Amino acid sequence: MLNFIHDIPTRLYFGRGQIAHLDEALRAFGTRVLLTYGGGSIKKTGLYGEVMDILNKGGFAVTELGGIEPNPRIESVEEGVRLCKERGVEVILAVGGGSTIDCSKAIAAGVFYEGDLWQMVESEHGALKALPLVDILTLSATGSEFDGGGVISNLKLRKKLGNMFTYPAVSICDPSYTFSVPAYHTAAGAADIMSHIFEGYFSRTEDSDLSDSIAEGVLTAAIKYLPIALQEPDHYAARANLMAISSVACSGIPEYGKQPTFWPCHAMEHELSAYYDITHGVGLAILTPRWMRHILKKDPSCLWRFTRFARKVWGLENDDELALAQEGIDQLENFYREAGIPMTLSELGIGTEHFKAMAAHANRGGRLEKAFVPLNNEDIEEIFRACL
Numbered sequence: 001m002l003n004f005i006h007d008i009p010t011r012l013y014f015g016r017g018q019i020a021h022l023d024e025a026l027r028a029f030g031t032r033v034l035l036t037y038g039g040g041s042i043k044k045t046g047l048y049g050e051v052m053d054i055l056n057k058g059g060f061a062v063t064e065l066g067g068i069e070p071n072p073r074i075e076s077v078e079e080g081v082r083l084c085k086e087r088g089v090e091v092i093l094a095v096g097g098g099s100t101i102d103c104s105k106a107i108a109a110g111v112f113y114e115g116d117l118w119q120m121v122e123s124e125h126g127a128l129k130a131l132p133l134v135d136i137l138t139l140s141a142t143g144s145e146f147d148g149g150g151v152i153s154n155l156k157l158r159k160k161l162g163n164m165f166t167y168p169a170v171s172i173c174d175p176s177y178t179f180s181v182p183a184y185h186t187a188a189g190a191a192d193i194m195s196h197i198f199e200g201y202f203s204r205t206e207d208s209d210l211s212d213s214i215a216e217g218v219l220t221a222a223i224k225y226l227p228i229a230l231q232e233p234d235h236y237a238a239r240a241n242l243m244a245i246s247s248v249a250c251s252g253i254p255e256y257g258k259q260p261t262f263w264p265c266h267a268m269e270h271e272l273s274a275y276y277d278i279t280h281g282v283g284l285a286i287l288t289p290r291w292m293r294h295i296l297k298k299d300p301s302c303l304w305r306f307t308r309f310a311r312k313v314w315g316l317e318n319d320d321e322l323a324l325a326q327e328g329i330d331q332l333e334n335f336y337r338e339a340g341i342p343m344t345l346s347e348l349g350i351g352t353e354h355f356k357a358m359a360a361h362a363n364r365g366g367r368l369e370k371a372f373v374p375l376n377n378e379d380i381e382e383i384f385r386a387c388l
Contacts, residue, residue, distance in 0.1 A: 001257035002258060002259060008146065008252075018173065021170070026134055029132040030091050031059060034064075034083060036080065036100055037065075042095055047136070051093070063084075068099060071160060072099045072103035072153065074153070077103060077152060081111055092132070095136045098141050100135075102150035103150070104135070106120070107131075112131075118154055121152045122161060127164050133168045133169055135170075135171050136172045137177065140181075140239070140246040142250060143248075143251060144168075146247040147250050148165060150165050151270070155274070162266070173244075178243060179233055179234040181233070187230065187341050191339075193245055193249045194288075195266065195281070199264070201216075204372065208257035211257055219313045220313055221245050223314075264372070267362040267363070270362070271354075275358060276349075281341075285341045287387060289332055292332075293326075294383050298373055302373055307321050310328030344388060345387045345388050350388075358384065
């Protein structure tokens with residue numbers, strides 16, 4: 001078990017009615033608020049009205065930035081920074097899923113960043129000086145409510161990059177706000193949650209039992225509760241469990257004490273989203289089983305991790321360990337398919353034309369040669385082709 005640091009400064013209010021803490025959460029930082037949100041679903045569900053009622057009663061001065069994209073664009077970051085500077089914003093309130101929160105983190109940091117904002121996204125740095133950020137979560141997926149990172153797209157450059165910006169100061173997580181999430185995005189969100197676990201779980205460290213057990217608990221909860229949420233969208237326990245594991249999965253906690261893996265599936269999926277603007281969780285669901293089969297074939301020494309996954313997560317048994325490992329991967333792929341996720345790139349209209357460039361950028365600087373099983377550009381291209 002390797003050394004690790006725990007440092008998550010976010011206060012999380014979880015459960016029904018926790019929006020009651022919104023006024024006090026914001027007022028601790030000021031009364032001039034930038035309200036950020038996505039395509040307008042919060043207006044259809046009534047959450048926007050509920051938020052505005054609290055803000056108006058509290059005497060907050062509100063500036064709005066709506067229309068933040070599912071893969072948030074650098075242009076939205078730039079507009080948010082402009083509004084914050086122009087209106088003297090003191091605190092940002094993000095209402096939405098991971099895309100809205102990610103964009104808001106970059107805005108919060110961008111207010112104080114000297115220089116080009118895309119350079120802020122591209123350059124290596126830790127957490128930055130930033131405006132305080134409060135969020136109200138409406139989608140269980142990215143874990144952005146409980147981490148400091150954000151992913152921003154630049155479609156002109158065909159780049160989608162993650163970086164550290166700032167942690168939310170306060171996250172309000174009411175599972176009832178996810179009742180209206182469509183089945184497709186509920187399933188894609190669960191695939192994202194599970195991928196956050198896979199990226200750290202498939203590590204060479206064998207003796208970090210706490211992390212492995214947490215990871216397996218998150219996976220089994222996703223497998224149990226996603227089908228229920230799809231059948232009964234307003235099932236509180238299902239939505240609550242999915243929301244809770246969303247926060248834990250990308251918090252770093254399931255990777256404590258483990259060797260870094262450099263998150264190969266996310267690196268590959270960011271290329272798909274940058275070129276084709278697809279739903280992140282769908283891309284991850286398509287890639288993950290193919291990546292698993294590829295690395296198992298390339299390096300049989302990783303078999304032990306796959307057999308543990310099959311036994312601990314799926315409850316499978318087979319004296320033939322290779323067959324057991326393959327059964328575990330098949331179970332995962334079938335689970336995604338039964339959840340209604342398209343499981344090939346061709347279903348999304350994606351062909352081979354950009355695979356070479358995508359593989360090169362995913363592996364820039366040879367970063368994926370340090371993964372659980374090292375990947376070169378040819379490996380990545382082969383995985384993309386297997387997804388067709």
